[in-house]
Amino acid sequence: MKNYESMAPNIIRELIRKQEITGPTAGMSKGFTQANLVILKKEHAFDLGSKKQKIIVECKSHRWTSGDNVPSAKMTVWNEAMYYFSMAPKEYRKIMFVLKDMSKKRKQTIAEYYLHTYNHLVPNDVEFWEYDEATKKAKELSF
DSSP states (O other), X not given: OOOGGGSOHHHHHHHHHTXXXXXXXXXXXXXSOOOOOOOOSSOOOOSEEETTTTEEEEEEOOOOOTTSOOOHHHHHHHHHHHHHHHHSOTTSEEEEEEEXXXXXXXXXXXXXXXXXXXXXXXXXXXXXXXXXXXXXXXXXXXX
C-alpha cells in the first residue's frame, strides 16, 4: 500500500488521472490544503467515437477573432474538452481534431497557440491534429 500522505500533490493528481486513485483523497499530501469542486451541467458527448475501435474525437473549427486576437471563450471550450479527455477510459485513443487557422500577428496557428499556452491542461495521451482547408490535408502536431 502506498503512503499517499507523504506524496506531493502533483504526483497524487497524476495517479488520479491514470485512475490509480479512484476513491476519496482526504488526508493525502499532508501539509497541503485540498479543495475539490466539480460542477458539470451535462454529460459530454464527443463528436466522434467508437467503443469497438476504442477511439474518441473532439472536432473544433474555431478561428482567431476578426481583429486577430485570441478567442478566449473558445479556448475555454478547448479546456473543457481536455477535462473530458482526462476522464475518458485510458485505453481509448483520444484525438483533438481542429481547423488550421494562422494568426498573422502571432505567426502561429490557433492550435499551436493553445498547445503553447495551455499545455499543462492537455492529458499526455491526447493527440492534436490540424486540418488545412487549403491543402485538404491533416497533420499531427507535436508538442
